[in-house]
Amino acid sequence: MNSDEKYMRMCFRLAKRGKGKVAPNPLVGCVVLDKQGNIVSKGYHKKYGGNHAERDALLKLKNNEAEGGTIYVNLEPCSHFGKTPPCVDLIIEHKLKRVVVGMKDVNPKVDGITKLQKAGITVDFILTSEAEFLNRVFIKNMTQKLPYVVLKTAATLDGKIASFEGDSKWITSSEARSEVYKMRKDFDCIMTTSNTVIADNPTMEHKFKCILDKDLRTDKNAKIYQQGKIYVAAKENTPLENDRLDIRAVLAELYRQGIYSVFIECGGTFAGTILKEGLIDEVYQFIAPKILNDNKGLSCFNGDDVSKISDCIKLDIYEHKKIGADILLKMRLIKK
Numbered sequence: 001m002n003s004d005e006k007y008m009r010m011c012f013r014l015a016k017r018g019k020g021k022v023a024p025n026p027l028v029g030c031v032v033l034d035k036q037g038n039i040v041s042k043g044y045h046k047k048y049g050g051n052h053a054e055r056d057a058l059l060k061l062k063n064n065e066a067e068g069g070t071i072y073v074n075l076e077p078c079s080h081f082g083k084t085p086p087c088v089d090l091i092i093e094h095k096l097k098r099v100v101v102g103m104k105d106v107n108p109k110v111d112g113i114t115k116l117q118k119a120g121i122t123v124d125f126i127l128t129s130e131a132e133f134l135n136r137v138f139i140k141n142m143t144q145k146l147p148y149v150v151l152k153t154a155a156t157l158d159g160k161i162a163s164f165e166g167d168s169k170w171i172t173s174s175e176a177r178s179e180v181y182k183m184r185k186d187f188d189c190i191m192t193t194s195n196t197v198i199a200d201n202p203t204m205e206h207k208f209k210c211i212l213d214k215d216l217r218t219d220k221n222a223k224i225y226q227q228g229k230i231y232v233a234a235k236e237n238t239p240l241e242n243d244r245l246d247i248r249a250v251l252a253e254l255y256r257q258g259i260y261s262v263f264i265e266c267g268g269t270f271a272g273t274i275l276k277e278g279l280i281d282e283v284y285q286f287i288a289p290k291i292l293n294d295n296k297g298l299s300c301f302n303g304d305d306v307s308k309i310s311d312c313i314k315l316d317i318y319e320h321k322k323i324g325a326d327i328l329l330k331m332r333l334i335k336k
């Protein structure tokens with residue numbers, strides 16, 4: 001690993017400290033070197049509305065330690081007045097010679113690169129795809145005005161989520177189920193369906209839950225309604241498409257309500273539909289080392305009849321780990 005990569009990865013680690021506190025802003029970390037190559041400051045974006053990472057790092061400097069040095073930051077420095085003044089101006093003021101950036105900002109208001117280059121500062125890009133992966137939620141929010149969507153499923157080795165009689169407790173180990181409780185906290189909202197609420201009566205503890213229930217079939221005394229803020233999408237408040245709730249419209253409404261990430265827990269019918277509609281960004285799949293071995297069992301993805309393997313929906317595994325007796329795969333959809 002060369003030193004540019006080393007310092008950019010340090011930026012990624014610093015940026016991650018802002019997780020859960022900066023949305024809808026991006027995760028940003030920053031490292032400043034003097035002209036001899038020694039680290040003289042570090043910073044990161046700590047909370048929404050707070051100082052950007054570059055400002056956090058540069059304001060810690062007492063004199064002109066950074067003059068002629070290099071600043072590493074995983075996102076293009078801003079050039080506009082937002083909640084804080086432009087970081088580019090501060091970089092120019094501190095007479096840095098070189099700026100190493102992870103990715104260009106997708107916010108159309110930002111054009112920091114041009115301003116830096118006009119001031120005679122060298123700008124280099126490095127580890128761009130990793131920088132984009134770190135800020136995938138921000139990129140989706142900013143470019144599509146929709147929340148980032150992760151679908152979670154837990155299935156047997158043969159892809160079953162319940163027996164033909166609807167028995168589903170428990171497919172995975174208690175350790176895997178505890179992991180799900182923790183995962184939920186990383187998202188602004190849990191989304192589930194009428195069928196799942198009726199079949200399982202889950203609690204799904206969370207501060208914000210969205211239930212898809214076109215005809216208001218769920219019982220308001222069900223456990224899911226007993227805690228957190230609930231948004232029920234029904235035909236009264238949501239447009240229909242082919243007589244079903246228009247999920248893109250539901251997601252757009254959630255975004256309008258300040259929901260930037262959604263964790264879906266549902267059965268195979270809804271999972272199959274939204275995958276087909278291209279509304280999913282990632283799948284978290286728990287696989288239990290069990291085989292139901294019954295064709296009538298419920299499958300975790302129930303789309304249409306598909307005749308060719310080449311028509312499979314393809315995913316890229318970016319993380320895998322063993323949890324209790326089970327395996328967790330975290331995967332990104334490969335968009336066509």
Ligand SMILES: NC(=O)c1ccc[n+]([C@@H]2O[C@H](COP(=O)([O-])OP(=O)(O)OC[C@H]3O[C@@H](n4cnc5c(N)ncnc54)[C@H](OP(=O)(O)O)[C@@H]3O)[C@@H](O)[C@H]2O)c1
Pocket residue numbers: 152153154155161162166168171193194195196199200212213214215217244245246247265266267268269270271273274298
């Ligand atoms: N293993 C797991 O990870 C897991 C997680 C959750 C549930 N489950 C199991 O899944 C089973 C239920 O599965 P399921 O397939 O019957 O139900 P499901 O996929 O959870 O829900 C299907 C329902 O979602 C609603 N929906 C809303 N908008 C839709 C759209 N655009 N397209 C499709 N559906 C839409 C429809 O109900 P409305 O018409 O009422 O809106 C539809 O009937 C249960 O047995 C449960 O135990 C397993």
